[in-house]
Amino acid sequence: MTLPGATDWKETVAPDEAERFERFASELRELQKKNARGGPAVRGLHAKAHVGVFGELTVSPGLPEPLRVSLFAEQRTWPVYARFSNGSGRHQPDRTADIRGLALKLVGVPGRKLIPGLEDKLTQDFLLIQVPTVPFRTPDEFVSFVRTAARGPGLLVPRLIGSLGLGRALSLLKGLATMPKVSSMATTPFYTALPLRFGATAAKLAVFPVGPTAVSPKSGTPESLRDDLVTRLRNGPLTWSLRAQLFVDERTTPIEDASVPWPEERSPFQELARLVLPQQDLTSERGTQLEAKIERMSFDPWHAVEELRPLGAMMRARAIAYRESVIERQAAPEPDEAVKLAG
Numbered sequence: 001m002t003l004p005g006a007t008d009w010k011e012t013v014a015p016d017e018a019e020r021f022e023r024f025a026s027e028l029r030e031l032q033k034k035n036a037r038g039g040p041a042v043r044g045l046h047a048k049a050h051v052g053v054f055g056e057l058t059v060s061p062g063l064p065e066p067l068r069v070s071l072f073a074e075q076r077t078w079p080v081y082a083r084f085s086n087g088s089g090r091h092q093p094d095r096t097a098d099i100r101g102l103a104l105k106l107v108g109v110p111g112r113k114l115i116p117g118l119e120d121k122l123t124q125d126f127l128l129i130q131v132p133t134v135p136f137r138t139p140d141e142f143v144s145f146v147r148t149a150a151r152g153p154g155l156l157v158p159r160l161i162g163s164l165g166l167g168r169a170l171s172l173l174k175g176l177a178t179m180p181k182v183s184s185m186a187t188t189p190f191y192t193a194l195p196l197r198f199g200a201t202a203a204k205l206a207v208f209p210v211g212p213t214a215v216s217p218k219s220g221t222p223e224s225l226r227d228d229l230v231t232r233l234r235n236g237p238l239t240w241s242l243r244a245q246l247f248v249d250e251r252t253t254p255i256e257d258a259s260v261p262w263p264e265e266r267s268p269f270q271e272l273a274r275l276v277l278p279q280q281d282l283t284s285e286r287g288t289q290l291e292a293k294i295e296r297m298s299f300d301p302w303h304a305v306e307e308l309r310p311l312g313a314m315m316r317a318r319a320i321a322y323r324e325s326v327i328e329r330q331a332a333p334e335p336d337e338a339v340k341l342a343g
């Protein structure tokens, strides 16, 4: 089968966007400070972690040429830190509907990195959520929504209509209302939802669970997503297949409009690697220390090599927003060593 993977993708950078994205980042930082209520700041979004764990990403054997990009060029294993989270900037019970996130940090990855000042670092991150596409077309819509939601659930609808207009507000609310509910992070696929460069072409990435275990999670409790992961990891490893969906053309797989799904019938997901979170006891002393270390880290799609550069306006807005959030909460510097995490 011939894989898609056209190379004529392009970004369209608005002349005013650098200034606009700085404003969005400052606004999110103000919300982050407000949420801290005078205490130490936590992440501006995705404040609540379910677990922070170590794992390994092993590149699959025999990848066809268009998939042999950057760290996927050779069959080898990369150590990984992983953090599972809720999307809100506040800690809230897991029964509350929310975006769910999975952040991965590969360590020991060579190549010049994109963030100024961090060019020599050895980390490559991928940030994923439980939906393949977001209902927001632009970062402006995303920030409008975060701003409105932060004022509380009352009057959310009229306020959104006020800021986005009736049509966009309704389509956004519909998109959010139809988001899949997550009862276990172990049985859920996660998607970058936004594109990145993939060598000469562009791609969206996703992880799909492989052989999820049948334990039925206790849902409805405040920490149900954590409890479920702790139990599953105590009993055995968890595995996901990391896959890429390649760019076809601007109409089918747009780079700038984040709200358009990339159709799987035109560009099916292709396996790149397997992510394994080995059996581990998160309640042990070592597990607790590892979780504390991961909590202080910063996961950012711009911790990346040029061959995997984030693409599109939403990604460009994130470059500034994550920097501000990380400064506000005084996150730890990038880990330097390809430490053997499991040792």
Ligand code: HEM
Pocket: 024, 028, 042, 043, 044, 045, 046, 083, 084, 085, 101, 102, 103, 127, 128, 129, 134, 139, 142, 191, 192, 193, 194, 297, 298, 299, 314, 315, 317, 318, 321, 322, 325, 326, 329
């Ligand atoms: C639509 C695609 C997006 C995905 C898949 C995504 C995913 C994530 C994930 C998984 C985290 C948690 C990282 C961790 O565990 O440390 C996170 C954090 C965060 N996100 Fe996003 N996000 C998206 C869009 C955005 C946008 C458009 C903005 C703002 C313009 C934004 C702002 C933030 C901020 C400020 C944090 C906290 C950063 C930190 O302090 O480390 N995100 N995001």
